[in-house]
Amino acid sequence: MEKPSEARVTLWVILASATLTVMAGAILGPIVPAIQSSLGVSESLAGLIITTHGALIVLVSPVAGALIDRSGPRRPFVGGLLLYAAGGGSGLFVDSFGPLLVSRAVLGVGVAFVYTGITVLIYDLYEGQQMNRALGLRSSANSVGGVAWPLVGGALGTLSWQAPFGVYLIALPLGLLAIVTVPETGRERASDGAETDAGVAGVVAVLRRRPALLSVYVLYFGANAFLYSIVIFYPQLLAGLGITSSLSISFYLAANGVAGGISAAVYDRLVERTSRHALVATALTLWIGAFAGATVAESALTAVPSVVTFGLGLGLVFPSAFAWIEALAPTDRQGQFSSYLASSGYTGQFLSPVLFGPLVPLFGVRGVFGAAAVAAILAALTLGVALRKR
Structure with a gap:
């Protein structure tokens, strides 16, 4: 059983990760025109940079859920954070449309594993009112992320259109921290x-x-x-x-x-x-x-x-x-x-x-x-x- 201090750290890692799922597309909203002009693509193609990850989330989430049921949520959650950092952060170095679109697809796969991993971790780690509190705080964290991260992205966008992609790299230290702080839940899932x-x-x-x-x-x-x-x-x-x-x-x-x-x-x-x-x-x-x-x-x-x-x-x-x-x-x-x-x-x-x-x-x-x-x-x-x- 986790000590209270360890449990608090685990919860904060989960909540910090929850802020990332909602900002995956929103953070780039302010810089879509800059992406369009810098890459020389149409407005609709530039819009795909915002929406592609969402399509992958829809498609990959059931796969993530099935894997989580087999192996538990911890490893898919950690792996999702690392994929999130790789797919999102690579926009810092990509300067053409095709590779950037591929990176957004990788980001979507990462979000699918993080999103469902967070959900099942909360189910496994908490019960009763504690679970209701964790679920409420998770939704609250989503809202905070939806407010804060786009503002950060807009501010970084004044430097260059690629700078906001650096925000995605916050998932890397979160993933490493999750390896240390998030326990194997070990709950038996009765059929x-x-x-x-x-x-x-x-x-x-x-x-x-x-x-x-x-x-x-x-x-x-x-x-x-x-x-x-x-x-x-x-x-x-x-x-x-x-x-x-x-x-x-x-x-x-x-x-x-x-x-x-x-x-x-x-x-x-x-x-x-x-x-x-x-x-x-x-x-x-x-x-x-x-x-x-x-x-x-x-x-x-x-x-x-x-x-x-x-x-x-x-x-x-x-x-x-x-x-x-x-x-x-x-x-x-x-x-x-x-x-x-x-x-x-x-x-x-x-x-x-x-x-x-x-x-x-x-x-x-x-x-x-x-x-x-x-x-x-x-x-x-x-x-x-x-x-x-x-």
């Missing part, structure tokens, strides 16, 4: 009889027996799609209000992250007093208000509550989703089923502009948030019906 088949038939069998799992994936997909509707379309809304400075826009997005970090940090205390269902219902109510507020915002000041309110809800949904996977997934396959959460989340991020973008030419950017409000209302009604049936 659940007929559910031990890890193939497609086995997955379908589990989902039939535990259909609530599918609801969790849909929730996580939707939460990430909503999040990226804010990330992608809120700057357009702000531009219509006369707010065009990238620094000013970053403050609104940072407010979203800070709010999410605050609610996630107190998640364990909230869930102890109520239930995950109640917290998700609260989040959906907050989101309805946030998106409705965005449709009527008419000034810089009235545009603030929507991003804050949305962030508060997000900080309740993310740790709830991870906690439900721990409770619902077969014990010997938590890596596999938590990896599907990562895949559904990044798919939601990727599809968000596809789902909401066509509304802009038809109804304007406010139509995006009106549609999101309607979707949140439908989700809240669905949750209410499901709870009544229970």
Whole structure:
């Protein structure tokens, strides 16, 4: 058993690593135009530098989950951090588009192993309220990373377009520290009889027996799609209000992250007093208000509550989703089923502009948030019906 001081160091390594998963693409947002001009590529090709790692996360996460179930989370987690450093940091030295795209793919593989490794480490190292606290802090760390690392990347981008890639190298000392501080969990993963088949038939069998799992994936997909509707379309809304400075826009997005970090940090205390269902219902109510507020915002000041309110809800949904996977997934396959959460989340991020973008030419950017409000209302009604049936 770890000593309290060792356990704290382990938790801080896990949380520091969690900040890296969300900044994998966001850190380069401010320098996309510089990448485009420096490498002589089109805007769409430059955008692939941001999105390629996400596609690899979706594809590789199930492989990472299966490997974690076989070997435990520690070694895949450490290996993922080292891959993260290699794939992300190589951008410091690459000066052509093809090799840079390959490095982003390597980064995506690393993120897949780190993301799912963090999840299963928390499942294995903590129980009860301690696990809820660790999951809340993990979501809070994601929010902090989403605020802090892009600011660091933007500052380094004033030196050169390659300088921000150096931030990825922070994963190297974290990986070395993880080798020393993160223990082998050693928890026996008891099998659940007929559910031990890890193939497609086995997955379908589990989902039939535990259909609530599918609801969790849909929730996580939707939460990430909503999040990226804010990330992608809120700057357009702000531009219509006369707010065009990238620094000013970053403050609104940072407010979203800070709010999410605050609610996630107190998640364990909230869930102890109520239930995950109640917290998700609260989040959906907050989101309805946030998106409705965005449709009527008419000034810089009235545009603030929507991003804050949305962030508060997000900080309740993310740790709830991870906690439900721990409770619902077969014990010997938590890596596999938590990896599907990562895949559904990044798919939601990727599809968000596809789902909401066509509304802009038809109804304007406010139509995006009106549609999101309607979707949140439908989700809240669905949750209410499901709870009544229970």
